[in-house]
Amino acid sequence: MLQHSILETLPEDLHRDALSGLQPLRFEHGKVLFRAGDPCQGLPLVLNGIVKVQMTGLSGNSIVLYRMGADDICTLSIGCLMTGDGFRAEAVVEEDAELFMVPRGLFDRLMDQSADFRLGIMESYGRRLNDLMLLVEEVAFRRMDERLEHWLEVRAEKGAITITHQELAVELGTAREVVSRLLKELERKGRLRLARGKIEFIGSFVE
Amino acid sequence: MLQHSILETLPEDLHRDALSGLQPLRFEHGKVLFRAGDPCQGLPLVLNGIVKVQMTGLSGNSIVLYRMGADDICTLSIGCLMTGDGFRAEAVVEEDAELFMVPRGLFDRLMDQSADFRLGIMESYGRRLNDLMLLVEEVAFRRMDERLEHWLEVRAEKGAITITHQELAVELGTAREVVSRLLKELERKGRLRLARGKIEFIGSFVE
DNA sequence: GAATGTTCAGTGATAAAGTCACACAGAGCG
């Protein structure tokens, strides 16, 4: 389904006009869409798949800031698009994704001519700001065991997931050893089973 | 000086039109502009003074997210303005401030009719997003002693500041005891002098 | 299939930061 809801709200002529200039780009798992310092090519509209955005601190540690899925807009790019500054973060394709890349000129035109488009952009910005505020709160005040358990609970329905402790550490913005120890603790409590690169949920997680 | 640069870019008729509907609102130090959960009244344009935005976690701890000064735009409000959701944060006047409150209708009209206004809004959003990303990185990976020293260095030129350890803890999103201990350590090293509600800089800070 | 290299996981020691509990000091006030 190669469409994006923010384009569907456009009046017919604008819509046809916009689509004619946009090719869906296909990216595979693991592909780095952009990295810290890259200039901005345009505004990415995610059609399907999942892209995660993470940043690496001066210390070398990384943390996942948020994810984008179908119908999402990479609002982070707008800032760069406007000011010409580079990104502070990097985006990595987590599940094979397709997206439209809206160039600066078209973006300006859509902003100028469609109130719905503007609304969509503003809403997306608001959501992103909100996400980041919640992340700040979580990182600053929540305990790591709670955060880890919460992260696991969200994905527990799948029964098992494929992820290394290092990757999990980046998700939470902590150290690999911390994740290893906490997971081991959960295994001792009989709530999951650990294997190399895999976590299997049992007991309280699945219920 | 009761003007705001984002309004100055408007074409003359729009500018006159906008200003006619806007009264500068005056707020004193300590006044709470809005708190978590409040509905959004409009888009605040800061004319002068300083407003700080902070949030309180479920744990009861707080952290300062960012500050707004002259010519700033409270972009956080746009999200609420659009979706009707309440704020997650609260805004407190730090230095007496005046601001314009742009109501929804006027905001929509300006977005519709002025490319410069749109540009200003987008830039502001971008900056805010960037600030929050940097904050996440700082909270997640930087050591508290470094963060405290950096915070102090920025204000050291004043020679002395009036602040309690508790307030400083909220600035950094940590506990009062941690701040007390780190400050005491700095005092032992001869870099500052502590008094009730006051920090006086000496030695390496002033140089 | 044995040797080798690479990635991933486990763990002890130690340092930094957060939490809890409480003592005490200065400021304001009846």
Add this chain to the structure above:
DNA sequence: CGCTCTGTGTGACTTTATCACTGAACATTC
């Protein structure tokens, strides 16, 4: 002066981060 309120100092303990190292699981090569 004695009382209260707010701000500060500190010990004890828990949680998290960092460092250093070990061994296990998997992949590659001969």
